Amino acid sequence: MWKNMNKPDFGVLDGLKVVHSATNMAGPMGATMLADHGADLIWLENPRIPDTSRSGIPLTVEIERRNCRTLALDIPSPQGREIFKKILEDADIYIEGWKPGTLAKWGLSDDVLWSWNPKLVIVHVSGYGQSGDPEYYTRGGYDAIGQAASGFMNQNHGAVAPFSCDAQAAMYIAFSSLAAYYRVCKTGVGESIDLSQVEIMMRQQLYLSDYATNGRTYGDESKKSATIAGWGPFTAADGQDIYVVGIGGNTMRKGADWLGLKYGSELNPEGNSIIAKGTAAGDEWDRVLTEYIASVPAATAEKELLAHSIPCTRIMTYEDVLNTEHWKMRGTFTTYKSSHGYDINSVAPMPHMANRPGQVWRGAPSLGMDNEEILGELGFSAEEIEKLYADGVINKRPVEDFRQ
Template sequence: MTGPLQGVRVIEIGTLIAAPFAARLMGEFGAEVIKIESLGQGDPLRKWRKLHEGTSLWWYLQSRNKKSLSLNLKSAEGIDIVKRLAESADVLIENLRPGALEKLGLGWDVLHALNPKLTLVRISGYGQSGPYRDRPGFGAIGEAMGGIRYTTGTPGSPPARVGVSLGDSLASMHAVMGALMSLLRVKTGQGDGQVVDVSLAESVFNVMESLVPEYDMLGHVRERSGGALPGIAPSNTYPTADGAYVVIAGNSDPIFKRLMQAVGRDDLGENPAFAHNDGRAAQSDLLDAAISAWSSALPIDEVLKTLEQAEVPAGRIYNVADIVADPHYQAREMILDAELPGGASVKMPGIVPKLSDTPGSVNWQGPALGQHTDSVLGELGMTAADIAQLKASGVVQ
């Protein structure tokens, strides 16, 4: 393993999305990630979405660079193995229900006593405290209660959702951010490890911009606005003559003038009422109508070419086929070729962010269940006979 997190050991006790995505991000940058899976089927993500020869393609992406240790956490021997791993780990990431880790005998008091330098990252629906602490929470519920669902969709329609598990992904990124902050504190000698408490709902709420002060000071409740960006104009989705759609962001003062010149509406660009965003936002419908009248008369390629020449931010709305074929994505190594078990070739997303000196890497795709059980236990000093006995007694797989 190479990367800026080389030498960092991460234990993952999680399923599906939030904790596994956080651990994946750390593994891509060099951390050793040991994923603890239940006996039998392992992480349910192995069977989610589209499958290839019985295994989820998402699994191969979500679990790349991870070691799979299949372990019975209902056994005393299994809990003892986790404790032994925690003694040499830097981070433990989990997304169990609050209190579940404690019921296993792996609460913070136990882990901290075993390894004061350990950082415990806990991802849950509502956090480790508060009146909703014990409620079950998925990313979709976090999106609903974090405010983003209410503001997503077209006016007058029911709230919509983004087509990916956004709440989980936002929680994962906050989890990694918190883990790295805690690691920095430990590595620079400023203190011991600590608990990083990440809520799905709060992670969504954290990206909701000025939602709260607008409500508190002005009584304004932000509503659904379709493709527009409320209070920032012009910024919307516009039709083209060939049935495509283009997103145009002409919302800074100089860009707005260039946009109006490009669409043949210098009268609007030079109007003092539209010199600044507050004036434009007050008449966003008028501006959107002017831009739509221009874009809808031209094919999208001509729209994009004109706006690029005018230095106006604009982009075609891509589907996955557009992304995979795009030369910029390819040049940035955002589309990687991978090999699955059995030799099948498949394209996978690249790594973000791009680091100049210590870039991330993909060393292997998501492993088979328990693929690294023997090697992980061997590193704990167990002999082949010890491991065989654990397998025979149903502790590991």
């Protein structure tokens, strides 16, 4: 039985055992979300070809592989398979992200894994799913691919941001695995989850369902709303943009009235909460917002709009975010030591828990950093571990400096 004796007792998921062999972002990010709230997490990594993220964007590994231990294991090898079996026999959740069909090709189908552990929750993460048209489900899936293939990129006239698809998928990985685990605790029967990143991005789009139901299309939403007036960025006198979402009952009653759209008038009737784009009222709402915001500095516009119940914010830079006192007061950011010994400043585990908060207890491990510890917990002797190294079943590399 494996258990990390060095992990502090913390979080609402303390005692949950999670294993992942996913790469890049979505799968590992979902696993890290669980570990941030106390789950005991083991990362199984290819001993010969390290995770792509190790050579990608600086600090990717440090942020999305924190709070875990790593075992660099050749899973399909005979010895690796036996070690894999010992690990999963004692796991609650297993997350994998290989090309669909890879585990089955290795003789490690869901049924085989359940023969080892009938209660195991298995999460298969891929771009297009585990079944369907082979022309699709055999394709590689990455963040931008998920945005492009789901219609999301077209609707927004370009990729929205790096990792937006990965982050959405990660939240569904965390949610669905815990939902399945809740059911397993009641029934004792494991579950297999087929999570497609493209499908997740489809699920996030109301406009896609509207098109499927009504054939309705929407204009360019990459900047201002194509359907709602008063929604989007407006430029202040000092050149800084303010993003306004000018909707809601109080906004119409107080804010629009303050800017000249008298509440109760034909353009702003009582009970109104949204002004449609392309109408006389919509044109006027956009005009008065544009003219007012352009006449004053961004800080003044933000203060006055908020004072009159018009939701808005200056479009913040990272420097602005880090210097905002509100986030400091909430403990939004945390500092922890990397395995290399330097400080990592990162967003703390989210969301905030009142009674059992999450924490970062460890930076990202280097390849195979915890081989001996994990294998020792599984009952392997020092001599047996040395032979696994000699046979290429496990591997280890020096601690890396991910700042470069």
